[in-house]
Amino acid sequence: MTPIDFRSDTVTQPTPAMREAMMAAPLGDDVLEGDPSVRSLEAKVAELLGKEAALFVPSGTMANLLAVRSQTQPGEEIICDENCHIYYYEAAGFAAVSGCSLRFTRGERGLFTGDDVERLVRHDDEHFPRTSLVCVENTHNRGGGAVWPIEQLADVYGRSTELGLRVHMDGARLWNACAASGLEPADFAEFTDTVSVCFSKGLGCPFGSVLIGDKAAIAKARRLRKVVGGAMRQAGLLAAAASHALDHNRQRIGDDHRRASALAEAIAEIPGLTVDASRIETNMVYFGVDPSLGTAAEFCAKLDDSVRMLDESPQGVRAVMHLHITDDDVARASDLIAQAAGATGSPA
Numbered sequence: 001m002t003p004i005d006f007r008s009d010t011v012t013q014p015t016p017a018m019r020e021a022m023m024a025a026p027l028g029d030d031v032l033e034g035d036p037s038v039r040s041l042e043a044k045v046a047e048l049l050g051k052e053a054a055l056f057v058p059s060g061t062m063a064n065l066l067a068v069r070s071q072t073q074p075g076e077e078i079i080c081d082e083n084c085h086i087y088y089y090e091a092a093g094f095a096a097v098s099g100c101s102l103r104f105t106r107g108e109r110g111l112f113t114g115d116d117v118e119r120l121v122r123h124d125d126e127h128f129p130r131t132s133l134v135c136v137e138n139t140h141n142r143g144g145g146a147v148w149p150i151e152q153l154a155d156v157y158g159r160s161t162e163l164g165l166r167v168h169m170d171g172a173r174l175w176n177a178c179a180a181s182g183l184e185p186a187d188f189a190e191f192t193d194t195v196s197v198c199f200s201k202g203l204g205c206p207f208g209s210v211l212i213g214d215k216a217a218i219a220k221a222r223r224l225r226k227v228v229g230g231a232m233r234q235a236g237l238l239a240a241a242a243s244h245a246l247d248h249n250r251q252r253i254g255d256d257h258r259r260a261s262a263l264a265e266a267i268a269e270i271p272g273l274t275v276d277a278s279r280i281e282t283n284m285v286y287f288g289v290d291p292s293l294g295t296a297a298e299f300c301a302k303l304d305d306s307v308r309m310l311d312e313s314p315q316g317v318r319a320v321m322h323l324h325i326t327d328d329d330v331a332r333a334s335d336l337i338a339q340a341a342g343a344t345g346s347p348a
């Protein structure tokens with residue numbers, strides 16, 4: 001039987017309808033006269049987020065890289081959470097390409113406050129780097145898929161703006177934040193200067209991100225995209241898939257959240273595994289493994305033929321719901337996880 005793949009919401013395959021949409025896309029040279037499918041996706045996403053302009057890029061990492069590089073100068077500092085994706089998983093692009101340092105907030109589940117920004121911003125002193133940017137992540141991946149409460153985001157944005165700082169949101173999973181909160185993308189984007197969104201997570205597209213912001217920020221990012229080799233030619237093939245994902249796969253994201261809660265509730269009943277199911281907000285389940293069951297890596301390895309998950313820390317495991325996961329998968333995985341932990345699981 002094919003293993004149930006909970007490693008990430010990035011593991012999905014394009015559906016036949018998405019492949020058809022790609023084949024039907026009108027194309028042009030996006031670096032010369034522009035590609036109509038790319039332009040239409042950029043316009044659609046800019047409107048959805050209520051911002052002036054948008055730029056299509058291959059990945060979330062590139063969108064974040066361009067956001068940071070276009071809103072900072074080498075030697076400046078960025079305020080962000082110590083577990084954010086930009087710091088943890090993007091090969092230190094903030095340092096390698098932007099020449100910036102980071103100053104960390106250490107809030108619960110990756111969230112922080114306007115007070116944190118005020119405490120961490122550097123004062124004008126030649127010893128210090130200048131602070132220029134604040135980065136928030138919504139939903140917060142290593143924060144367990146946490147959603148930013150809108151008042152908290154408004155507070156961070158208000159204080160940052162007063163201090164002359166720009167605010168970038170890594171919104172790789174902004175769609176999940178919207179499904180969980182009932183808010184629209186523009187409601188969150190209002191309290192940011194730039195936002196990156198991904199089509200390759202909960203929306204089930206194989207690639208693609210968009211960086212959204214004001215005209216000046218996006219014009220800068222467009223030049224920088226060329227510098228890092230991210231300007232593509234008949235990229236409408238990709239943009240059409242992203243557009244299809246946006247039109248067809250956004251409405252079902254709530255199902256992923258419901259399934260994540262169901263999995264967490266089952267895991268909470270298994271001796272030796274710990275999770276607070278009431279804290280599951282979106283599509284991610286992080287749970288703890290008691291050392292009597294081995295390390296998280298050993299626990300995952302034991303299940304790898306049937307249920308694939310990632311060890312995220314020595315005793316912590318992550319399971320993520322996505323387009324290909326069904327209610328049956330969740331029920332079956334719950335039993336298999338219980339068996340691997342030495343509990344019996346429910347009768348088949």
Ligand SMILES: Cc1ncc(COP(=O)(O)O)c(C=O)c1O
Binds near residue numbers: 064
């Ligand atoms: C929160 C967050 N931001 C950015 C990214 C980067 O996206 P990509 O893999 O498309 O570079 C990811 C990838 O999983 C992510 O989880």
